[in-house]
Structures are given as structure tokens and as C-alpha cells.
Amino acid sequence: QVQLVESGGGLVQAGGSLRLSCAVSGSIPSISAMGWYRQAPGEQRELVATITRGGRTNYADSAKGRFTISRDNAKTTVYLQMNSLKPEDTAVYYCMSTRFGAHYWGQGTQVTVSS
Numbered sequence: 001q002v003q004l005v006e007s008g009g010g011l012v013q014a015g016g017s018l019r020l021s022c023a024v025s026g027s028i029p030s031i032s033a034m035g036w037y038r039q040a041p042g043e044q045r046e047l048v049a050t051i052t053r054g055g056r057t058n059y060a061d062s063a064k065g066r067f068t069i070s071r072d073n074a075k076t077t078v079y080l081q082m083n084s085l086k087p088e089d090t091a092v093y094y095c096m097s098t099r100f101g102a103h104y105w106g107q108g109t110q111v112t113v114s115s
């Protein structure tokens with residue numbers, strides 16, 4: 001089992017920055033990948049960024065050049081640094097982990113970008 005707790009969301013003006021954190025606990029060595037997803041009202045949940053156990057990263061086109069996913073050396077915290085935020089980035093952001101093909105989700109953290 002894996003438990004995920006997100007933090008760091010909030011209200012920011014367009015052009016500003018936020019850093020989201022995801023605290024990971026449980027069977028950490030068996031996690032193959034971590035990621036951030038987001039869901040805006042009335043929209044489907046979409047990928048923002050992922051990082052594999054080996055450190056390979058992948059970004060949605062909307063996140064490239066503005067967002068950076070990273071983790072600490074112990075792999076107990078995953079971060080999403082978000083710069084140059086836009087109103088269209090407004091959503092609930094979810095942390096996700098993959099373990100033996102199963103996906104685990106956090107409760108989400110709200111990010112609101114005002115114009």
C-alpha cells in the first residue's frame with residue numbers, strides 16, 4: 001500500500017509560482033513511478049508530469065517549460081514546481097503513484113490562478 005498527501009496549493013496571480021509537495025509513505029521501494037495530474041471543473045483528469053523510479057521525467061505539452069517535477073533523494077516527497085502560472089492552470093492537482101500496475105491517489109490540492 002501507498003499513502004499520498006498533497007500540500008502547497010493556493011491562490012496565486014497569473015505569472016506567479018507555486019510549489020506542490022506530495023508526501024509518500026508505505027511501500028516506497030516498490031513504487032515504479034510518481035506523477036501529478038489535475039482536474040478542472042467539468043473536465044477529465046489529465047496528466048501534468050511524471051517521474052519514474054529511474055528519474056526519467058515526462059510532461060504534458062501544457063506543462064513543458066513552465067513546470068518541473070522532482071523528488072528528494074529518499075523518494076519520500078515528490079514536488080511540482082509551477083512557474084508562469086496561467087488562469088487555465090486552475091484545477092485540483094492530484095499526486096499519483098504506480099505500484100505493481102495499481103494506481104494510488106492523494107486527496108488533491110486546489111490551485112487557483114487569478115487573471
